[in-house]
Amino acid sequence: MNKHNTLAIGLMTFAMFLGAGNIIFPPLLGLQAGTHYLPAMLGFLITAVGLPALTLVVLGRLSHSQQLTAALPKPMATGFWVLLFTAIGPAFGMPRAVTVAYEMGIAPFTNGDLLLPFSLIFVAVTLLLAFQRGKLVDYIGKVMTPLLVLLLAVLAVTAFVAPVSPMTLPSGDYQHQAVTQGLIQGYMTMDAIAAVGFGWVIIKTIQDKSVSQNKGVSSRGALFSSTVKVTLIYAVLMSACYLAMGYVGATSSAVASGATNGGEILTNYVASLFGIYGQYLLAVIIIMACLTTTVGLTNACAEYYQQTFNTPFSVTTVIVCALTGLIANFGLDQILEISLPVILVLCPVAIALVITALVVKPSPFQRPIFVATVSVTLVFGTIDTLHILGLIPTQWEAVLSDFMPLYAAHASWLLPCLTTLLFSLLANASLARREKTVTTTSAK
Template sequence: MTKQNTLAIGLMTFAMFLGAGNIIFPPFLGLQAGTHYLPAMLGFLVTAVGLPALTLIVMGRLSHSQQLTAALPKPMATGFWVLLFTAIGPAFGMPRAVTVAYEMGIAPFTSNDLLMPFSLAFVVATLLLTFQRGKLVDYIGKVMTPLLVLLLAVLAVTAFVSPVSPMTLPNADYQQQAVTQGLIQGYMTMDAIAAVGFGWVIIKTIQDRGASSTNGLFASTVKVTLIYAALMSACYLAMAYVGATSSAVASEATNGGEILTRYVAELFGIYGQYLLAVIIVMACLTTTVGLTNACAEYYQQTFNAPFSVTAVIVCALTGLLANFGLDHILKISLPVILVLCPVAIALVITALMVKKSPYQRYIFVATVSVTLVFGTVDTLHILGLIPAQWEAMLVDYMPLYTAHASWFLPCLTTLLFSILANASLSQRRKAAVSISAK
């Protein structure tokens, strides 16, 4: 694959990940971390960029996204993928993108309720770009992403050259545990699960651009991932710096969107609001296009469903749910996403560490099952559904419970034990075959 194609796919990958949430999340962390901005961002980048990057590299090594679950029983594998694409697609991820694009890109400039016509126009634009399957890299990687990067660079450079205010002292959470807090906040972006979904589009695009061999596909995936990781890290650092230097205008802000709105208004006035509106709308559009492609690719390859039909259904459901409001669908879809995220990470780690063997399926099933159980506990904790009488006990006796990662150690322990058991059983099997041969 040529260097030009590698760069274009890397830019496309960055754009698909760069949703509105990725832009408005770091400023709030920066505001809270203050002078501990860099240690906090170090932890944040490990989980917010490192985990998705690892996921993409592993999927590149597998050469096909579906191989990630190939060792699972078919009903379990199919259930995972269907739930994943439903959750990050029309049930949550895409309606959220449409709603955020409207609330930050359109609503500040009008007193009328234009959500319905805006959502219709937005999903139609998404659909039109999605239908240009062969030109997806050209539209997003070569046109939209450079423009998006340019707009973000204008904001970032201005903030570095002429910050609104000096950094303040960190709040209580970031005074002694800035790195730990950054790790937690980065994990909560849930981009690891997005990487599993986007993997379908990215791997297919790399293959279509000439990386046909297994080694060539893996090498190209690593290069694409490095481009994504570098750009995303720079974006996160810049947006967090904006938050860290915004106390003079946004000290009481409760979210990153509010911080950005006040910051650009202070720096650029009304033109800053226009700039922010364009950035947010473009970021959301590239994300919905990527998610629609991922959903349609999966259903076409797995169920032979026509790509165009699936894309239309996904976009229609997205437009419909965006108008119902996210508060209603969050109650249903958010728990699914919170459970699927640790399961997706467990699958990636298992695929990375486990070699093919007659007992491979048992290792995957055991690891995923244990992760599912403890991931459900974390989900109940995040949603505030753990009974009060259990809370203190779980805090005292369950490692990483307060970090919403109590699944990690049981997952890793199960995986390592299963690998050792697999090695022992494989040696016994070889010995038995050797004896019978004699």
């Protein structure tokens, strides 16, 4: 695959990941970290960019996203993928993108409630772009993303050249645990689970000869090499975006008094720098970021259902977009109550699958290792989810905090996952040596 197409697919990958949450999340971290901005961002980048990048590289090595669950029993594998695409697609991820685009891109300039007409237009544009499967790179990677990067660059350069205020002292946990807090916040972006979903589109795009000007990627080695290059482009751009938006937050204390989220910080910041034109700039950035994300998620959902259930791409695309528009208007808060726990549980399971696939080739012969690792992760991931949602009884909080490592970081699943994987590998190696000994003895 030539350099031009590699760059275009890398830009497309960056754009699909760059939702409104990725833009408004770092400013709050920067504001709270203050002078500890750099160590906090270091931790943040490790989990917010490192985990998704690792996921994409592992998927590229497997040559197909579905290979990630090849070692699981079919009902378990199918259930994982269906829940994942439903949660990050029409049940949560896409409706949230529509409502955020409206609240930050349209609502500040209007008096009435225009969510319904806006959502209809938004999902219609998403549908139109999603139907252009062969031209997805042209629309997103070669047109929309460069414009989005340009808009972000204008904001970032202005912030670095003329910051609104100096950095203040860190607050809260950032005073003594800046790196650790950054790691936690980066993990909570849940981009690792988005990487599993986007992998369907990215790998298919790399393999598609029409995208590669009849120089498609056929061998596993070439696919892996192309995936690594695409991932590096995504990682560099996403890291730069996070660093810039974090710096905006770190230098916004003069205009961010009382702000409780990154959206407020960003809105006040651009208004102080550019006035009403800054608000227009921010509106365009947010709407474009949300649009590229919904297009990517629509294609990911449709690709999965087409390859798994032979559902026509066009039918799935229409259903996904229709449900997105409906849920966005029907009350996202109620849907959040149902879908957020699913996403919080699926994220550690997805990471556990990626870690296991990194050291063990997924196949039915390795089923015990994958099933054991996923099952243990599911149990402890559920405990973390209950903790995040505030559903752990008060009397149990102190006990779990004392006896479960990383419980306070909402990652108590990590050590049990790695321990289970290690013991499974050792048991598997021991069994293999025993069988080899028995075979050798029988031969004699």
